[in-house]
Amino acid sequence: MSFGGRLSTFLVLLAVAVGAAVYAVVTFLTPNPQVVDFTGAQAVGAPVDLTVQTVGAIGFGKHPTWVSYLVKDPGGQWIHSTVWKVPAHTRINVTVEQYDSGSPLRNQQWGLVQGTTGGTASLNGTTFSVYNSYDANGVGHTFAIPTIGLNVPLVGVDPNATNTCGAAPCTTNYVHNVMRFSFTSPGPGEYPWQCFVPCGLGFLYGNGGPMSTINYMGGFLDVAA
């Protein structure tokens, strides 16, 4: 091969390598979950119904064994996304189907319901304002939006149940708790939400993996004007 031929082969291979490296870095730095949009799902000003589920293992994708949240889109499909777009200054009625087991909380403060309408939540229809995580099955996860002072403990299911959901999306035939609460969305902006229970089993202090990766135990409330 001529010098020119070898040079152009080298340059092409170099360009491919550089392109692949840039692609890898950019994809790594910009996790880009699908935004599930609730802004057009109801009349302007009407409450938004937001239904999510928490599962012990997502069962598919890059990290099938990781704990995760899923959301039901306005069409009723379960979506693996933790970025939810809602209208500002609107009542959000949240239902959480909690399919995971729980344990006592490391910080009892997380058992306190805060920032919801009326300062309460309900567990399978029973209203409460504080949950003692040493009771019954403990707490599996929390749903918290720290910037607006919202926190709700999500109570764990019976660890001895034989109908535990193995992979998402879970159907209500599997053992689960239904947690409900409402809150008023703040003004427009991006509000990070997260779980505070160190539920990333197998990671340092339980806070790595799903706890520190968007689309698993945390995401954003994308509040639109």
Ligand SMILES: [Cu+2]
């Ligand atoms: Cu969690």
